Amino acid sequence: GESVGLHLPTLSVQEGDNSIINCAYSNSASDYFIWYKQESGKGPQFIIDIRSNMDKRQGQRVTVLLNKTVKHLSLQIAATQPGDSAVYFCAENKASGSRLTFGEGTQLTVNP
Amino acid sequence: EPEVTQTPSHQVTQMGQEVILRCVPISNHLYFYWYRQILGQKVEFLVSFYNNEISEKSEIFDDQFSVERPDGSNFTLKIRSTKLEDSAMYFCASSADRIQETQYFGPGTRLLVL
Incomplete structure (x- = not known):
């Protein structure tokens, strides 16, 4: 039978490679953006965030880039490890509101 | 870590x-x-709560749903009369502040309605 549900974009990389996960957001009023990692059966885990007055922010092995002109967000993971395998979601938030709006998610698979 | x-x-x-x-x-x-989060789909906002009242809710959060902070530590979501389509993973989150503050998520409750 036909499967029901969202088909996630997938990214498969070799251990040690760098990964880039992309996200397009829709609301030009959004001014706070977050990347979450979700492992199977678990809740979203905060990775890194960025506010709209910045275009780049770095964390430990992760970098987020924000391009407000084209409403695009990316997450770069350096030296990807098998433990990085998960679904990655971007989320956006407006200063006037409290809700996070999540993107579609990307399934990252790291091959040893 | 809390x-x-x-x-x-x-x-x-x-x-x-x-x-x-x-x-x-x-x-x-x-x-x-x-x-x-319905299986295989993205995470969807239901409701936010501050100072003992709802501050924002989505179109999903209809009269069947209610939230409460019954004491100083717990926060509950009640679904009055469950429907099959309520089957999903339900996540609670909290933040120190509302304005551009990180929301930290719990591990979720998997609800299955038969």
């Missing part, structure tokens, strides 16, 4: 029954949220 906790981890119920999902937010946080 974390959001949720109980139960799994709940199976019959259609039409009431369920209460429980959450203990991070202790110094002031804003609380419920989200849900």
